[in-house]
Amino acid sequence: MKVTNHSDVPVYTISGSNTARPLPEWLARKRKRSLKQDPEYANRIELLQDFEFEEASQCVRVSEDGDWVMSTGTYKPQIHTHYLPHLSLSWTRHTNTVNETFILLSSDYSKSLHLQTDRFLEFQTPGGLHYSTRIPRYGRDLKYDRRSTEALVPAVGVNQDGMGEVFRLNLELGRFMKGYEIDVGGDDFTSTGGGALQGGINTGSVNVGAIAEESHNLLGFGTSLGTVEFWDPRSRSRVGILGPPPDTFMGERVGISALEFDRSGLTLASGTSNGLVYLYDLRSPVPLLKKDQGFGLPIQNLIFLQPSTATAQQISEPKILSADKRIIKIWDPQDGKPWTHVEPAVDMHHVEWCKDSGMLLTANEGKQQHSFFIPQLGPAPKWCAFLDNVVEEMAEDPDDPNAFGGKSAGEVYDNYKFLTLKELEQLNMSHLIGTTSLLRPYMHGYFVAQKLYEEARLINQPELWQEQRAKSIQERINKERESRIRGSKKVQVKVNRKLAEKMLEREEKNERRRARRVLERGGDEDAVQAPSKAEAPKATGNRLLSDPRFSKLFQDEDFEVDETSREFTSINPSTNVKKPQGLTAVEEEALDERRGSSDEDSDSGSDKEEQRPAKRTQPSKEQDRDTGRISSSSYKKSGHRPMPQMVVSSSNKKQGQAKAKSFGSMASNLKEKRRSEPRGGGLGAVGEKEMTFAPVQKQQKGKRFEEGGGDADKDGRNRKRMDRRSASGNTFRKM
Known part of the structure; x- marks a missing residue:
């Protein structure tokens, strides 16, 4: 939703090609994240669901009760009907041929009459096609006379008498009546409508019709000759003829392409094929006003924008809407002064006005149908009353250049x-x-x-000057406060975010301190003498963030400050660095059980403090995966026993063991270690690592292994033979 006309009377485009770029649905879903940053796509409003056709729309109508919108389009030829209170598409239906125009016979959508391009008249109901009939020649327009229940179809060509015809279909009797015969130039080849009987390029025709429903019910028909004939439906006779426009050039063929009666029935607006609009009083053949549309294209629609209620008519000024395929103009009927205009990006076929509102709907070329909202023309319709609030929000933003053509905030709807x-x-x-x-x-x-x-x-009330003065002082203080105190914004940096936030927070504290000082001094004189927002110096934190000399400090990862490093903690001793947590009691117990008896043998000669293992940091997932440790107690509770594992020990880097101070003490420790080891164990040099494998055996009767015993066990086997692996006595199979 945006303003398309930056004038005193703004026009908001609600839907159509000007609101957002036409994107296919699959591409919109694929680029959903990137389109969030696009203001045109993010601010779009889908007024009606599927208010579009695959190629183009031909005609659009709003029902009398204001709850339904029916539109026709192509390709393939189809009919769309929207239920406005739900803002959704009610049903869609395909037709055999393209629709020329249609009218709604009832107050809702249930009965409609469609004029097709293959000379058929189709009656559509909610159940489908009710009835179809064919007319002798191609129709140009379609009108419905409610008082006589007759459908009038102005047609092209002439009959056997050389007269143009307006076909009459009586819907009450269900048959065609004798048509109105209109002069369109004859059937000879020398006059203007030459060759009309057989058809041709310059065939004469009755282009358009109009009915004064709310007054005298007079019928008006515009021809290709530029004349307008008036007929009385009661006597079925011609009562008057309005000649062609007086200022046409010699040889110029100007026809009537649009015709409309005023509500009073005394004013007639006619549009010509060369883009001119004439206002007539039925009591005079001389036009009251001539209006040029500006593009020289045939006028397609003429609408008198008059409210339906008498009280609204007294307040509002009458307006006239004239439209061709390029532009919609709304102007004053008194002097022809332009009021506002709408110029879509595509060609238009038909314009419909939602009565007693400022909403305009169009049928046009292109996939999407357009809808425009003019707040000063009238309020939003009841089915989209939220548009009034949206317009007010746009008008209240003084920084929005599109808010009422750049005027100050709230000039129309607020204050x-x-x-x-x-x-x-x-x-x-x-x-x-x-x-x-x-x-x-x-x-x-x-x-x-x-x-x-x-x-x-x-x-x-002159005594209120003190209150007004206090109010003005408070407004100046608030203005100064807004210019000085800035809200906290998200810092857009890649590295060293804490440093940048700390700098901005320090600068904000200084700004608050200055604003507090202004408030303590009274705020009146200081606010006036304070520099403006444009002249005020930028904050120190913002200068450092935007300074190219220090930009790499917050963008390049090589300049990232490691707060866990030793150098950082030495410079900032008060910084709280999160230390790694130790093992839990359950994990320590599981670790002690897994270590086995090898740890007890290796640590038997040491002190109690050396036997107690120091707290180790909690292993990471990668370390657990590499070493095969089980850090949770759920595995133990399930009944499984810990698997044997490779234990790496070091004689000089074990945690909790006191370091040797001399070579003699190291040698004595080595001797004690050799005594405590069983025979056959490998000896490790000072400083080297020692690998031991200690499997856990099941205790069986009669088979026990005494650690530190003699050369033979209870069965008499030799100790050296036990060290040799065999298929029958594999240690792994006995586990």
């Missing part, structure tokens, strides 16, 4: 005070009623501009 007639008399403002636009009537009172109300109140 108004509602006053009754009694309150206006107390403020001596009753003489302004009806003389100025500053007082807008609403219900039992008037809306008055807030500034005007405050000035009138000060004039009538």
Whole structure:
């Protein structure tokens, strides 16, 4: 949703090709993350679900009750019907040929009459195609006379008498009646409508019709000759002819392409094929006003924008909408002064106005159908009343260049005070009623501009000057506070985020301290003498972040500060660095059971402090995977016994063991270690690592191995033979 016309009367494009770039659905889903940063795509509003056709739309109509919208389009030829309270597509239906135009016969969508391009008239109902009939020649327009229940079809060509025809289909009787015969130039080859009987390029035709439904019910038909004939449906006779426009050039073929009656029935608007609009009074053949559309294209639609209620008519000024395929213009019928205009990016076929509102719907070339909202023309329809709030939010943003054409915030919808007639008399403002636009009537009172109300109140109540002065001082203080105190924003840096946040936080504290000092001094003189926001120096933290000399400090990973390093802790001793946590009691118990008797033998000669293992840091997942440790107690609780594992021990780097101070003490420790080891064990040199493998055997009766015993066991086997592996006595099989 955005403003497409930056003038005094803004026009908001709700849906259509101007709101967002046309993207296929699969691409929109694929680029969903990247499109979030696109303002045009993020601010789009889907007013109606599937308010579009595959190629183009031909005609669109709104029902009288205001709850349904029916539109036709191609390709393939189809009909779409939307239920407006749900903002959704109700049903869609395909037709045999392309639709020329259609009308709604009932107050809702249940009965509609469609004029097809293959000369068929189709009656559509909710159940489908109800009935179809064919007319003798191609139709150009379709009207419905409610008083006589007749469908009128202006057609191209002439009959056997050389007269153009408007076919009459009586829907009550269900048959064709004698048509209205309109002069379109004859059937000879020398006149303007030459060759009309057999058809040709310059065939004469009745292009358009109009009915004055709300007044005298007079019928008007515009021809290809530029004339307008008026017929009385009661007597079925011609009552008048309006000649072609008086200022046409010699040899110029100008036809009537659009026709519309005013609600009073006394004013007629006619549009020509060369882009001119004429306003006539039926009591005079001379046009009252001539309006040039500007592009020289045939006028397609003429609409008198008049509210349906009498009270709204008295307040609002009448407007006329004229549209060709390039532009929609809304202008004043009194002097032809332009009020606003809409120029879509694609060609238009038909324009429909939602009555008593500022909403315009179009049928146009392109996939999406357009919808425009003009707040000053009228409020949003009841089925999309949220648009009023959206427009107010856009108008309240003074930084938005598209908010009411760049005007100040809230000039149209905000900053108004509602006053009754009694309150206006107390403020001596009753003489302004009806003389100025500053007082807008609403219900039992008037809306008055807030500034005007405050000035009138000060004039009538001079004692309120102190309150007004205090209010102005507070406004200056708030303005100064807004310029000085800035909200905390997310720091956009790659590395050293804590350092950048600390610098910005320090600068914000200084700004708060300065603002507090301004408030303590009173804020009046200091706020006036303070430098403006543009002249104020930038914050130190922001300067460092944007300074190219220090940019790599917050962007390059080589400059990242490691807070866990020894150098950082020595410079910042107060920094709390998270230390690795030790093993839990359950993990220590499982670790002691896995170590086995080898640890007890190796540590038997040491002190109690040396036998107690020091707390080790909690192993990571990678270390557990490499060494095969089980760090959780769930494995033990399930009944499994720990598997044997390779234990790496070091004689000079074991945790909890006191370091030797001399070579003699190292040698004595080595001797004690040799005595405690069983025979056959390998001896390790000082400083080397020693690998031991200690499998755990099941205790069986009659088979026990005495550690540190003689050369033979109870069975009499030799100790040296036990060291030799064999297939029958494999140690792994006995585990």
